[in-house]
Amino acid sequence: MDLQAVKEKMDQLQQFGQTLPGAKVYYREDWDTIYFDLLGKQFGMMSPEAAEDSLITLKNLPEVNESLREQFPGVIILGYYANKTHWNSIHIANEEMAVQAIEQLIQVSYELVKAKLTKKQRAEIDPNEK
Incomplete structure (x- = not known):
């Protein structure tokens, strides 16, 4: 995948x-990463520049993470600079996984982090939340 396609994929991600309620995605200078934030809680991080080795790191259930690594060897790896049980890193330049x-996986990571928020915090994000 050429670098322009990687950049476009990163922009789309x-x-x-x-678009996720309450989420902010921004460059976090102290970590030199694109940070996916939900009320101050991380639900993802991504390489700041398009490159052949650009990664996005996302949270998932431990058993799902293991299954994904087996299903996409070399594409999905243990979480880079993250808890290896709960986080996976995905090579963005791969052509095996569609951006969708x-x-x-971003949605799942977001939902897992959202579930750990207090009831009041969840209601701030979604007034329909019970």
Whole structure:
């Protein structure tokens, strides 16, 4: 995948993250990363520049993470600079996973972090939340 295609994929992933209620996606200078944030809680991080080795790191259930690594060897790896049980890193330049599949993983990561918020915080994000 050429670098322009990687950049476009990264831009699309950032835009998707921004559509999630209460989420912010921004460059975090102290970590030199694109940070996916939900009320101060991390639900993802991504390489700041398009490159062959650009990664996005996302949270998932431990058993799902293991299954994903087996299903996509070399594409999905143990979480880079993250808890290896709860986080996976995905090579963005891969051509095996459609951008929509990565967006689904962003959604799962977001939902897992959202579930850990207090009831009051969840209600701030979604007034329909019970």
